[in-house]
Amino acid sequence: MKVVHRLRKKEVSGSSEGFAGFLLSNKVGGFLSLGIPSRYSGFMVNIGGKQLKILDNIGVRGVPNKIINNFWNVQQEKNGITETFFVPIHTNSMVYELEGIKPIVLEFDVKEAYDNREWGREYEVSEEDKAVLVTFTKKTDQREDASNNVEEYRVYVAVRPGGNLDYKQLNNWVKKEYLFDKERNSFPFERYVYEALEINSKRIVVSVASTKEKALAESRYVLDNLEKFKKVHKRYVEADLKDFTNDKVEFAYNCSVNSLDGLIMRNKKEWGVFAGLPWFFQVWSRDEAVSLKALMIEKEFALAKDILLKQLSMIDEKGRLPNRVPNSELESADSIGWHFKRWADIIGMLYHKKLVNEYFYAEALHDIVNKLEKSLQKLESNYLKDGLIFNDSMETWMDTAHTPRKGACIEIQAMYLYMLRMLYELTRKKEYKEKEMRTLEKVRGEFWNNNWLADSAGDFTVRPNIFIAAYIYPNLLSKNEWVKCFDYALERLWLGYGGLSSIDVKDQRFCFNSTGENNKSYHNGDSWFWINNLAAIVLSRTDKTRYKDQISHILETSTREILFMGLLGHHSEISSASSLKPRGCLAQAWSSAMFIELVSELNKR
Template sequence: MNIRNISENWHERAYEIENKTQEKIFVSSIGALSIKSKPTGQIVETYYKEHNPMPGDRQRCLVVKYALKAKNAEIIFSLGDDKQEAMQNHNFDLAREMKKKIEYYNDLVRNSVSCNDKEIEQAFKWSIINLETLLKKTPAGYGYYAGYPWFQQIWGRDSGWVIPAIVDLGEFRKAKEALATLGKHMENGRIPNFITTDSKNIDYYSVDASLLWIISLHHYISQSDDMRFLIKQRPVMEKILSTYQKRTDKHGFIISDVEYEEEKRGETWMDTLNRSSEALDIQAMWIRSLECYNEMMHCLGRDSGLEKNVQKLRKNFDRKFWSGSFYYDSVEPVRDRKTANALVPLLFDLSKRAKDVLNVIESPLFTTPWGVRTLANDETAYNPESYHKGSVWELTTLWAACAEFKYGNSNKGLEYLKMISKDLFIYGLKEMTENWSADSGKALGCSSQTWNYALFIRAIDEYMLGIDINAFRKPAIKVKPRLPLGISKIVRKKRVKNKWFKIAAFRHGGEVKTEIIDL
């Protein structure tokens, strides 16, 4: 155990231990933990341990060996600011609370998805439940923590990948509130990189959070038809775009990481690396955010005046970033570094080289039994357990799954999804891990990462089923399924404006057919 402030690593506080018959109490100067069990257990050993749960994060914890003998046991861990509060928190009916929670989660996933592949169905439903556990009300507003246990903050970048999945689930209110929380804290044309739990610290050092926010807003507006919210958020979008226009190069691409040496971190999701000046994935997000802004302005009957800019950027994208066999990760400082960021242009429909990219991603350079490496294993800097220089991320693996479905390789897409879905059942926690050792498959980082759940849902809805919803178009729902051989039928419940539909894709003879039914 380690009772500490959320932003704190090393401390030398000790614990007073009260080994009572019915409960065991551990008290430090900033908080207390009480352990109570049925049947009663005993503390058999305690000792302090120093460790580094993440590189550079030296911590000290108390290890407690607690023994009891039973076929079934109920153990309650209760926290408080002091001993009295920790003990008082035991005074609730655990069975009743668990029953209420189970009923709530069952209601949440009921009729959400049906699939002949029960592993995929269960992974989808557990993704919904995990997203719900990561939705928090903070002094800053509603938002999604990036993961447990290390990222209990609202991260703008992570939210940009997560909010579209919340929209896909028809949870418009939650998506709107998450967008509003980030939008109201925009400063100097930047959506927050992260907002701490107490909202006292808001960090803005991120280049992609603002772009993903615009893309997420577009996803929400397209399915909800919430014009009032669009009008309210328009000044936020325009401030972001005007700010970003000032940091473009002569070709119109975004320059990032210019303060890397000063900040000792990068502005992209690979923030341990210096990827300046023009990072590949950022350009894909930049182009897509401009397209989203154009479309939202058309919904308001306005001309954004950016159409020519978008066409120019699209035209120059492959010219600037294609190496002849793969995408450059960035222009400087390591131009030809091969990373999984090459998948992002495929997701945003920017690449004319999808087949070539996927051939490399599918090869042993990137793909392992556990998923897709961040960095190709023939790179000089490759390290199978390095955070951004070789470990397998479920994020990059899900990007690969989405891209495979999008470009017609549905069996490979399902193969990548299965690498993720099996993670839910490894430790019995029904969670999706942040990253893995590319050599051993050892779990690294967070035990539960929010964007994994979101991208699993999106891989099914947007990419396997090919569901495209636009409330401003007739028909509002278009479906282009790409079912792998292992999937014979899948049904999803979807929302357009305030109306719900059942969308089914199934095999009939040698064809894949679709059905859309009003509910």
């Protein structure tokens, strides 16, 4: 399939590789994603805190042979027919347009995103206010539930054409096979969806709400103000997108900026940076903190500050941040370290630009530092043992049972060292400097064997966590020592297509191919794009000449993945070690954020 990314008067094109589709966000928890054969594709909205899938598919019948990403909307060509998709931000609506009147088929699959029950799905189709109103009711069914015929929720979908209401009700249940889910061992990969309608029109608005009045009113408002919505959204998207010398890198950078922006939810109940779409529609504190530097690079200082203040207010009695909002059973050992790092980044960048006083009063900075000091004290009280910071199983970013990493992990020690240095620089209290020097000696003694760094105390498995340690606290080793360490690690982690394995490729736990939802390979072979981009940043800072081939290869691979693979214009979570094959969540915040950082790093003057 041909792929075109078009921005202003420039474009870059190529052919898609493997699964390919698109995703447009409404910035209040919902999105439209088509093309990837997955039960998570379709039109989703967030209604009253529920993440609801509404449509499985919409469009004229046929297979697309071309996708055009215009950044603010997407066009798709099928058999000479051009479809245009648009999602107005801050609405629970989507817009579908054609150049002429054609039959448009709507396939419904209303459900909570993670709910795969088949029974108790009731649709009612009626006409009201010159629109088609689809009422969905979810009831329990004794074949799957403890009760029977008990209503769980109801949702209303208004389908409003741009002209006369000309439709027929199809009333077909169609079996769908989701090949992307099947390949990643994500059950169920078959499901019946409701082929409800065929509407003859060249434009329709689909709006969703908890009442029919709200659904009808929003669909009417969006249709009446559609050109204004388009103009505002286009201007918003194109406002701050940048230019670089390499067209593909430029487009991939701008795609990443646009993708990350689409993952920032700015409503009152659910705000912050979503970890990823289509299924990580939660705020994970680690992913969010990692992603904030990219916002600062894009001069979104106020937003980054607000998110950091939100995180600061959430520090718990043990000195940590919650792993996720909504909460999860797992805790996070490293979110707080990234939180400290991003405070240093924003203060440092604003100081360099002589803008600190525009964003912080002196009293506010004093309060922030005081809270960070208290966080560190609590961390030391709860997790410091014999001079090292310890964590429990599955508390680092490698958070699966196959990689528990219980103990004292290298990047956690680097974060502790960074916290001590940062607080010394902010307070000039000698105790922080003295602790830093003692801890540095302890960490070097436990982790450095004069060739490479241990992944955790007593475990010298080669993993890419050494690059996180170098990114956070480069003073851990000298430049020559880092070169020695990286040379050794790259021999064992480098993948031919331009990425890093998450474990030594000669380790018996190494998985050549991604095992998908059975996450055995997740941190035992799968290549993570955020880590690849971070590693390239570190290699550039260490010795850009020595590592120029690895840096350029990673940049090229990430660029290719963003532009022509997976969800086009977005950066995926992982790839198999065997070959460049985007898998996992296909629009991942920290992947895009680290790509923004990488390109910015390489384009420093």
